[in-house]
Amino acid sequence: MKLVPLSVLFTLALGGCSYLPELPLLGEASAPPEPTLADLQPLPVEVAEAPVPQRSLRELETAYRDVLAATRDPAVQLKVRRRLADLDMMATESESLDESTDTADYGDVIASYQALLHEYPEVAGSDQLLYQMARAHDLGGRGDEAVALMTQLSQQHPDSEHRAEAEFRKGEAYFSAARYAAAADSYQRVVRSESGGEYYTNSLYMLGWSYFKQERNEQAIEVFTTTLDTLMPADNRLEALARGDREIASDCLRVLAVMFDYRGGSDAIAATYAALGERGYQPLIYAALGELYLQQERYQDSARTYAGFIAANPTSPMAHNFQGKVIAVYQAAGFPQQVIEAKRDYVTAYSVAGPYWMAAEESARDNIRPLLAQYIDELARHYHSLAQSGEGGESRQQYLLAADYYGLYVSSFPDDARVPDMLFLLAESREAAGEYRLAISAYQEMAYLYAEHPQAPEAAYAAIIAHGNLASTLPDDQLAMIDSQLSFARVFPRDPRAPKVLGSAATALLDSALNERAALAAAELVAWQPAPAADVLLPAWLVLGHAEFARSHYLSAENAYQGALALLPEHDARREETLENLAASIYRQGEMAAAAGEHEQAAIHFARVMDAAPTSGIRLNAQYDAASNYLLAGEYVKGNALLVDFRRRYPEHALTAGIGARLVENYELTGQWRNAAEELDGITATSDDAAVQREALYLAADYYQRAGNEDLAIERYRHYAHTWKTPLAPRMEAMLILADLYAQRAEPRKRDYWLNALADAHDTGGEEQDERSLYLAASSSSELADGYYTQYLDIQLTDPLPQSLRRKRQALDLTVNAYERVNAYGVQAFGTRATYRLGDVYQKLSEELLASPRPVGLDALALEQYEILLEEQAWPFEEKAVAIHEANARRAWDGLFDPWIDQSFTALAELMPARWGKREQALTMSGEIR
Known part of the structure; x- marks a missing residue:
């Protein structure tokens, strides 16, 4: 109950x-x-409810009264009367509740219990009767009587089951009467x-x-x-x-x-x-x-109380709730600064991955998580707003605080839908605080991890701007900016800024000598669709050209420069430089082909420079190299034509000086002797080098001769022989050729002139004399002597003898002197001949004297005397002839023998048969034994 x-x-x-x-x-x-606290009262205590009878209490009461009237058994009567008292008690209590009366009338109930106690003072269960009667007094508003009865019950029945209730009821009565000590x-x-x-x-x-x-x-x-x-x-x-x-x-x-x-x-x-x-x-x-x-609106005390719990129980599972109450108190109080500080404390103490969080159960984390997210967000925005407004005079520090909270949000709730926005705000805060590297990292994380986010392109572009604000010259920072630009262009190609950003990256890569990457970026840009504007596309073509050129990809460079030229206006200052680059890229293709031995292909490339960039500075070299490679490829006509044109275009250029010699060489190879000779004439006329002039003049004479132009050949040889006294050898060769040419032209006087000049040249040659000059001197002297010898033979002794003999003697002297000159050179091939001819000359004179015509009209004596005189005149010549032939013959004893010595032996046999006319006889002996 x-x-x-x-x-x-x-x-x-x-x-x-x-x-x-x-x-x-x-x-x-x-x-x-x-x-107020003065009004405090204890909480009411509920009473156990009695079960609701199925029949009304008064009906039951009537039934029991009928039983009481019908029975005469004292024991039954006691039980019925007790039951009737209880039913009356219950009915009265129920009626008092239904009728909502202030005090029900329990007089009959009390009288019933009093009668039973009076009539049956020792009856078992009397403690129950006292208890019920006390309750009736209490319910009837007679508290003192109720307390007295409860006291009686406790004293008389200390073991009663109702004793505890009795004491409890007493306590309540005393408490109600403000007798708190008794209670x-x-x-x-x-x-x-x-x-x-x-x-x-x-x-x-x-x-x-x-x-x-x-x-x-x-x-x-x-x-x-x-x-x-x-x-x-x-x-x-x-x-x-x-x-x-x-x-x-x-x-x-x-x-x-x-x-x-x-x-x-x-x-x-x-x-x-x-x-x-x-x-x-x-x-x-x-x-x-x-x-x-x-x-009581004691806000600070309230907050301190909650904080006190946290301080005393920092690891309690309830600690985070108390910090939440601190925040709520300050919010209710309208203390904004304290609210911020309390939220900061909450975030600091219960952040994800902190010791409190790590020890917390998942249910606690589920409670903390939304508040943590809310407070971090609010703190970040608070400091961000404060920094932007400039309040407090510590904008940079406030930006840093905002950034820290944005970053904490991201790290705490990586799967939250708001992470991209937080990353963007984090980056903005870092950038505003001047922490550009951290800002860049946050911008890029937002942009490239959440590329589908509407703000992702802005974040990526902001990272590029932050790189620029960093203003670093460190290579790593420069490369990082380039990578940022490349990522922007490739991840957000539909952004209208992408082409320009990619172009900037390509230029920066080129400036950093990262040519391969620069070429890739520029190639990507020139292939961009739709095509970018010319002010973006033109630099891309140029970067591609420069990068490919640096990588030795000259064909690609050429194509890139062509692309750039297609966009450059005629009078654009960059056009000339681009043409030069185009020419260089083609020229390098020629160089590579030449190095590989592909000379014809090289020449074609070099020649393309002339067509593609006719005004470029490299055109001159290209033309010369084209000619050279055509010549190496055997294309002499093309090569020579380019060389001739080069000389015409650039007469003062250093390379022009050597063109004549190259043309000479080429004409030699192709047998174009006249052309070669004419080039040599030019060299002779223009060269400042005496040696070059001399050699060119000599070769020109040779090539004119080969070309069949004897007049020009003679003229060049003659000029050479008269002009260049040294060196001796080529001069003598020139004079020899002149002698031969004049011989062919049947001009003996001119021939003899150059033969004599040959001998004179050797004679005066000094240290330059050699075997060749000696031989040529002997040979030419021999030919000159032979001429005198022929002239000598042609003079006949006629009557009158003295006159013809005088001429003969003069011819003899010339011939003898000439052959003696030949002998003086000591050249065997010509010495034996000269010796023989000397002997023959004297022998012929002796014979001709003896055979000369006798004067007419001489008598016999006079004739005899005349003949004796002739013999006396002829004999010395014969003796001289014998001596000369013997000297020639004696050379055989030294091991020398040639036809001229042999002829000397023959002449001696005729002149001195007894001595030189003997013949060897063969003796035949028999070896047979008889």
Whole structure:
């Protein structure tokens, strides 16, 4: 059965009094402020409800009265009368509730119980009759009588099952009468009783109130704590309790809050339970105290209470809720700065991956997570806004704080849909604070991890701008900016800024000598669709050309420069330079082909330079190299034509000086002797080098001769022989050729001139004389002597003899002198001939003298004397002839023999047959034995 405290009944009867304010459970919203602490009253205690009978109580009562009238058995009558008293009690109680009367009339009920006690004072169960009668007095509003009966029951029946209730009812009566010490004694007896049963908790609870009313707060705290120990479930969740127990427990928490307020607040809680022992439900006490302060608008005290719990219990699973209450208090108070600080504390203490979070259960994390996300976001935006407004004068520091919170949001909730936005704001904050590298990293993370986000292109572009703001000259930073630009263009190709950004990256790659990457980027840009504007496309073509040229990809470079030229206006200052680059790229193709031995292909490339860039500075070299490679490829006509044109175009160029010699060589190879000779004439006329002039003149004479132009050949040889005295050898060869040419032209005088010049040249040659010059001198002298010899032979001795003999002698002297000159050179091939001819000359003169015509009219004596005179004249010549032939013949003894020596032997045989005319005879002997 449920128990109703007498105090409650009295209170209801008087119109009611105020109760201790209702406090929400931990985490619930705060209730409006309640009356002051002076009005505190204990919580009403419920009474167990009687079962509802199926028949009305009065009907049952009538039935029992009929039974009583019908029976004469004393024992049965006692039972029926007791039952009738109980039914009357129940009916009266029920009627009083239904009729809502202030005080029901329990007089008949009391009279019935009094009669039974009077008539049966020792009857078993009299304690029950006393109990019921006390209840009737209590319900009827006669509390003193009820207390007296309960006291009687306790004294007379100490072992009664109703003793605990009796003490409890006494305690309530005393409490209602403000006799708190007496009430405490009664409640204490129930608590200490072994039969306290269902009254134990209520008594314990009311004992606490009794102490509280006596201001015995220390005892009250201990009792209320014990009450909570009794009631609270293992998980300390009030909502898990039955309604009545939950109300008592909540009331204990409220009154404890009041007492701890008296004792100093949250510090008192910590100190008390450090002494009493820690309780799992302590967070509820702190919460009750904090809520009490909040209802009293003592905001700082409320916040300090919650913070006190956190300080004392930093690892408690409830700590994060208390920090949330701190925030709520400051919000309710309208303290914005404290709200920010409290949120910062929350984020710091309970952040993801922090020690608290790591130790928390998943259910706690589920509670923390949304608040953490909310507070981080609010803090980030708060500091971001503060920095942008310039308030506080610490904009950079505020930007950094904002960035830290944006970053914390991203790292804490990586799968959150707002992460891309947070990354963007993080990057903006870092950039505004001047932390460009960190800003770049955040921009790029947002852009490329969340490329589908509408703001991703802006983030990617902002990263590029931040790279520019970094203004670093470090190679790594430069390359990072380039990579950022390339990523932007390739990930966001539809962005209208992409082509220009890609072009900038290509240019930067080229400037960094990263030619392969520059070429790839530029090639990507020139292939872009739709085609970019000319101011973007033109630089891309140029970068592609420069990069490919640097990589020795000259054909690709050529095509790129052609692409650039197609976009360049005629009078654009860049056009000339681009033409030069085009020419160079073609020229290098020629160089590569030449190095590979592909001379014809090389020549074609070089010749293309002339067509593609006729005004370029490299055209000159290209033409010369084209000619050279055509010649190496055997294309002499093309090569020579280019050389001739080169000489015409660039007469003062250094290379022009060597063209004549090259043409000569080419004409030699093709047998174009006249052309070669004419080139040599040019060299002779223009060269400042005497040696070159001399050699060119000599070769020109030779090539004119080969071309069949004897006149020009003679003229060039003659000029050479007269002009170049040294070196001796070529001069003598030139004079020899002149002698031969004049011989062929039947001009003996001119021939003899050059033969004589040959000998003279050797004779005066000094140290330049050699075997060749000696031979040529001997040979030419021999030919000259032969001429004299022929002339000598042609002079006949005629009558008158003295005149013809004089001419003959003159011819003889010339011939002898000539052959003696030949002999003086000591060349065998010509010396034996000269010796023989000398002997022959004298022999012929001797013979011709003897055979000369005799004067007409001489007598015999005179004729005889004349002949003797002739013999005397002829004999010395014959002797001289013999001596000369003998000298020639004696050469045979030295091992020399040739036809001229042989002829000397023949002449000697004729002149001195006895000595030189003998013939060897062969002697035949027989070897046969007879």
